[in-house]
Amino acid sequence: MDGKKCSVWMFLPLVLTLFTSAGLWIVYFIAVEDNKILPLNVKEGKPGSLKPPYISIAGDAPPASCVFSQVMNMAAFLALVVAVLRFIQLKPKVLNPWLNVSGLVALCLASFGMTLLGNFQLSNDEEIHNVGTSLTFGFGTLACWIQHYRFEIICSEYQENFLSFSESLSEASEYQTDQV
Secondary structure: OOOOOOOHHHHHHHHHHHHHHHHHHHHHHHHHHOOOEOOOOOOOOOOOOOEOOOHHHHOOOOOHHHHHHHHHHHHHHHHHHHHHHHHHHHOOOOOOHHHHHHHHHHHHHHHHHHHHHHHOOOOOOHHHHHHHHHHHHHHHHHHHHHHHHHHHHHHHHHOOOOOOHHHHHHHHHHHHHHHO
16 A cells, blocks of 8 residues: 555544544443443342443433544444545445445434434433434444445455555565565
């Protein structure tokens, strides 16, 4: 990979993943500290005591709900930016634009679901919260399938032999042992 051709935008999906994961762990720790949910290392609580450590329950009461809303809004925005950038990146490379548009629409709907999920807490409006959850996970999964399928099509069209990360590492380690 040539360093001159790389853009800082290629790190955006990684930033999205790390930021969202870290933010959800922060919500969990806040809820545990406030005695809203059980810690993960506790097998079972007493009946009627603390709730299980589900993220929607952890982000249900302030101050964890405020952090949860902000994390989900930022994740939705970053996912939307990733969707648009990926659409623009693949637009000149795809022969069937319907698949590219489908991926964009799926990620946009997943992003909208994230905003519903984060802004409507489970105890306040369970129905809208669950619609947001369904949009996020349903269309997020669909977007991942579309993304994988687009990648396969582009690889076969350009007939490039892409290596997986593990294959690249194994070839690099073989190269290094040959040099010794």
